[in-house]
Amino acid sequence: MALSKSKREVEEEASNNNNLGTAGEPNRNTNMPHLTDYLQLENLKTYTNPLDQNRFFHPSHGFYVSPSDVILRQIVYDLSSACGAFSDSDPRVHVAYHRAGPRKQIFFEPKNTRAAIVTCGGLCPGLNTVIRELVVGLWELYGVRQILGIQAGYRGFYSTTRNPLVLNPKMVRGWHKLGGTVLETSRGGFDLHQIVDAIQTNAFNQVYIIGGDGTMRGAVEIFDEIQRRKINVGVVGIPKTVDNDVGIIDRSFGFQTAVEMAQQAISAAHVEAESAVNGIGLVKLMGRSTGHIALHATLSSRDVDCCLIPEMEFYLEGKGGLVEFLDNRLKENGHAVLVVAEGAGQNMIPRTAAQTEERDESGNLVFLDVGSWLKTELKKWWARDHPGELFTVKYIDPTYMIRAVPANATDNLYCTLLAHSAIHGVMAGYTGFVSGPINGNYAYIPLEDVAQATNAVNTKDHKWAWVRTVTNQPDFVKS
Ligand SMILES: Nc1ncnc2c1ncn2[C@@H]1O[C@H](COP(=O)(O)OP(=O)(O)OP(=O)(O)O)[C@@H](O)[C@H]1O
Numbered sequence: 001m002a003l004s005k006s007k008r009e010v011e012e013e014a015s016n017n018n019n020l021g022t023a024g025e026p027n028r029n030t031n032m033p034h035l036t037d038y039l040q041l042e043n044l045k046t047y048t049n050p051l052d053q054n055r056f057f058h059p060s061h062g063f064y065v066s067p068s069d070v071i072l073r074q075i076v077y078d079l080s081s082a083c084g085a086f087s088d089s090d091p092r093v094h095v096a097y098h099r100a101g102p103r104k105q106i107f108f109e110p111k112n113t114r115a116a117i118v119t120c121g122g123l124c125p126g127l128n129t130v131i132r133e134l135v136v137g138l139w140e141l142y143g144v145r146q147i148l149g150i151q152a153g154y155r156g157f158y159s160t161t162r163n164p165l166v167l168n169p170k171m172v173r174g175w176h177k178l179g180g181t182v183l184e185t186s187r188g189g190f191d192l193h194q195i196v197d198a199i200q201t202n203a204f205n206q207v208y209i210i211g212g213d214g215t216m217r218g219a220v221e222i223f224d225e226i227q228r229r230k231i232n233v234g235v236v237g238i239p240k241t242v243d244n245d246v247g248i249i250d251r252s253f254g255f256q257t258a259v260e261m262a263q264q265a266i267s268a269a270h271v272e273a274e275s276a277v278n279g280i281g282l283v284k285l286m287g288r289s290t291g292h293i294a295l296h297a298t299l300s301s302r303d304v305d306c307c308l309i310p311e312m313e314f315y316l317e318g319k320g321g322l323v324e325f326l327d328n329r330l331k332e333n334g335h336a337v338l339v340v341a342e343g344a345g346q347n348m349i350p351r352t353a354a355q356t357e358e359r360d361e362s363g364n365l366v367f368l369d370v371g372s373w374l375k376t377e378l379k380k381w382w383a384r385d386h387p388g389e390l391f392t393v394k395y396i397d398p399t400y401m402i403r404a405v406p407a408n409a410t411d412n413l414y415c416t417l418l419a420h421s422a423i424h425g426v427m428a429g430y431t432g433f434v435s436g437p438i439n440g441n442y443a444y445i446p447l448e449d450v451a452q453a454t455n456a457v458n459t460k461d462h463k464w465a466w467v468r469t470v471t472n473q474p475d476f477v478k479s
């Protein structure tokens with residue numbers, strides 16, 4: 001049943017949405033955007049959540065999430081310090097995000113809801129699961145019947161040749177078992193005005209945008225333009241990054257699957273290296289600006305002698321260099337395994353002028369192959385210092401194999417919760433936000449915060465020290 005709220009009720013709720021500051025609660029909030037921020041309250045109707053009538057649910061006390069229900073960003077405190085005592089002067093404390101989940105009142109009438117789903121950027125395990133669960137969730141939880149898939153990324157919104165795909169649960173049934181994205185994806189093609197025009201022309205009032213850091217920056221622009229035009233459209237970002245380079249959230253979906261796949265490559269490199277005389281197994285893994293895949297695969301494999309990541313400079317020759325380290329390893333063990341993230345050592349590889357300029361369609365710098373370069377450099381070193389002695393470098397580049405696979409069980413469940421959280425948030429009128437796990441709980445985070453936040457490996461913390469204890473690799477600090 002449609003309920004028209006009084007202006008006061010809606011104002012109160014909107015104010016709650018944006019102000020978490022009541023006694024005993026965190027006093028810094030994240031200014032979570034809501035449709036009521038820019039649309040006239042008189043024009044916004046609210047409705048009872050249809051989950052009340054859903055045969056699979058029995059909403060009881062605590063089922064619906066209230067606007068004052070929050071997730072704290074920081075959960076570890078030193079109670080002996082001022083910050084442990086929740087000092088107001090410490091900017092790290094008190095940052096809170098709205099907890100994800102169904103709200104009692106929703107701002108979209110299911111029969112008049114028209115949702116668009118788009119995937120942008122590179123592939124990641126679980127993309128199809130997120131799409132599937134958005135479709136199934138919208139359909140089964142809220143009774144939405146108009147769900148469209150935008151084809152081939154942002155450009156698909158205004159493509160004259162590829163119409164949006166009409167989606168329903170029957171169509172997407174087995175998609176969680178497929179790698180890639182059935183909707184297809186692309187880089188580049190971000191034309192803000194054409195995209196928002198297309199959103200209006202197609203009468204979409206919910207837009208689900210799945211993609212990485214670049215996609216999220218585009219989503220912020222779309223959200224800003226939607227606010228400028230004052231149109232009733234909810235925008236949500238679902239962060240996708242196989243590199244795990246998006247900040248604030250615990251980790252990105254598909255990351256664990258990618259690490260598992262990476263380990264298979266490391267195992268193969270280990271077998272090859274062990275079975276050769278002076279054998280080096282070299283594995284290049286994804287990670288443009290962050291080495292999370294390389295780090296996690298190294299820690300879980302334990303077969304790795306050295307892990308090189310973009311966050312850490314390294315050098316080849318001289319005391320404490322890679323060559324000296326590998327020389328010792330070959331003397332001790334007869335073999336060594338080297339893992340390198342694709343963004344590591346880019347500044348050491350000679351580039352032509354054209355290569356310095358080369359960008360992909362989204363404007364990202366095209367990287368040179370650090371694996372091939374390392375292989376060549378290692379061979380040069382061996383021929384120079386150990387002429388006539390046997391030596392082998394087996395280079396494995398599983399780049400696309402680790403991201404073009406279906407999600408594993410853990411990632412599939414994660415994708416489901418992520419998609420359903422996004423739907424609940426949009427239905428509740430939140431907009432310009434991202435859904436994602438923070439400290440194990442699903443939360444709504446302003447899109448702008450996520451678009452700006454990065455997630456680099458901290459080479460000063462315990463985890464990186466753990467990598468070094470597992471590998472015994474040098475710290476590459478020149479003395
Ligand atoms: N700053 C930006 N403003 C608007 N749109 C952007 C911006 N950066 C990238 N985009 C658009 O977002 C889409 C995806 O960007 P990109 O190819 O960089 O991938 P991504 O989302 O970062 O994913 P990943 O790097 O994980 O593959 C592209 O269509 C690109 O044009």
Ligand SMILES: O=P(O)(O)OC[C@H]1O[C@](O)(CO)[C@@H](O)[C@@H]1O
Pocket residue numbers: 122123212241242243286287288342360403
């Ligand atoms: O070759 P493509 O599809 O442009 O993507 C490669 C890039 O995409 C990612 O998988 C995600 O950004 C990176 O690890 C990699 O550099």
Ligand SMILES: [Mg+2]
Pocket residue numbers: 121212213214
């Ligand atoms: Mg990116």
